Structures are given as C-alpha cells and as structure tokens.
Amino acid sequence: MDQTASAIAAAATFVWAGMVLAISFLEAPLKFRAPGVTIPVGLGIGRIVFRALNLAETALAVVVVVAVAAGSPPAATVVLTACLAVLLAVQLGVVRPRLNRRSDRVLAGEDLPRSHGHLVYIVLEAAKLALLVALGVTLLAA
Template sequence: MKKQIIYSIALTFIWVGFVGAISFMEAWLKFQAPNITTALGLGIGQLVFKALNSVEITCAIVILLLIFSSKHPQRFKALPFLIIALVVLVIQTVWVLPALDARASLIINQVKVPPSKLHLWYVILELIKVTGLIIYGIKKLRIHTIR
C-alpha cells in the first residue's frame, strides 16, 4: 500500500476515535462529575466541541488531499461513504453546532430556553457520520489489502 492510502485509512479511524471519545463518552460523562454545574458543563462542552469540530475539519481536508494526491486506480471506490460523513460534518458545522452553542450560551447566562431536539439531531448525525467513516475505512482496507 502506498503511504497516501495508509495515512488516509489511519486518519479515518483516528477521526472515528475522536468522535467516539468526545461525543459518545465525554459529553455526558462530564455531567456525572461531582460539583459540575449545568453552566460549567455547558461551558466545557462549548470549548471541547469547538476543538473537536476543528480536528474533524482538519481530518476531512487531509483525507481528501491524500485521496486526490494518490494515483491508485481505485482511490475513489469507497468515496460515497466518506461523502456521507463530509455532508454530515458540513451540516453540523454550519447549522447544528452554532445553534447548540447559542443555546448553551443562553443557558449559561440563565436565560430560560424551551425544550429542543437539537441534541437528538446532533447524536443522530454523529451516528450517521461515524457509520460512514467506519464503512469507508473498512472498504479502503479491503480494497487495498486484497491483491
């Protein structure tokens, strides 16, 4: 396997690891810690998810650069699954995360906010994104390890 392929596969699974660790573990665990108020937990969440989003955008750009710099004839074969993850990332970056951030800021500032399904949408999108990335990574491994 060429370096671009190896790096793109590795980076795909690193991306999955980041999302899994933050979205599916840290996000709810922090509220289980003693003395963590809702406002403090939301403030931490704003910082962590902004950082995660930056890491995800970087992973996406680097993976795309690696794909397009590769000369392998099957470099685009699993691309639809990556595209699913990229579309989800764009939706999260442009719509869901800014809306969640604004909502968190209101709550931190003790403004009463109505119930919202934004968190549910975020979780659903995370599941779709992670599924797309895992399938993409596995398909890339199969394509490039079978001779």
C-alpha cells in the same frame, strides 16, 4: 487505490473515529454526572471541547479528502468520503451554530426546556461514526 494514499486516509479516518467515540459518546455524557458539574459549567466545558474536536475533525477531513483524491479511489470510497464531508459541513454550519445560540441563552441564565438540537447532533454523530468505520474498512480493503 494507491497504497500510500489509502494508508494515510485509513489512518486519519480511524483516528477521527476514535476522537468522535471518545468525546461525543464518552466525555460529553459523563461530564454531567461528575459531582458539582452544573448545566452551565458542563455547557461551558462542552463548548470548548467540541470547538477543539471540530477543529481536529476539519483537519482530519482535509487529510482524508486530499489522500482519497490523490489515490485514484474506487467509487465507493469517493461516495463515503463525500457523504462524510457533507455531514461534517452540516454539523458545523447548521447544527453547531444553533446549539451555540441555545447554550448562550442557558449561560445567560434563561431556563429553557431540553434541546431537540442535541438529539439531532447525536444522530449525526452516530451517522458520522458509521460512515467513518465504513470508509476506514473500505480503505483498508483497497
């Protein structure tokens, strides 16, 4: 793979991985442990934070896809990039809208049981993180 394209894609991949680690696996669970943070307040903060994260992820995904496409990549790089793009699309197009509808109901005052949708999102985040690390390592080895 072209060295410049590989370096750009690797940098974007590892920045993306760091953002997912920081927000999804650190900030999100910790905010609910802070004194005075109620479920509605935490959900409101989470919606804003994840909207910003998802915008940044989309931009980084575009950078990765363009750099990989421009760099004559090996098949493994193409497969990892495609899997990552599909996973992000599923999160943004299927899972996040469902979570947003549920959080709308909670913010409107409904008392709902724990959400299985959040578990799905966490599993997808873990899979995304694994794909990001695999892609980053693959790009560095190219």
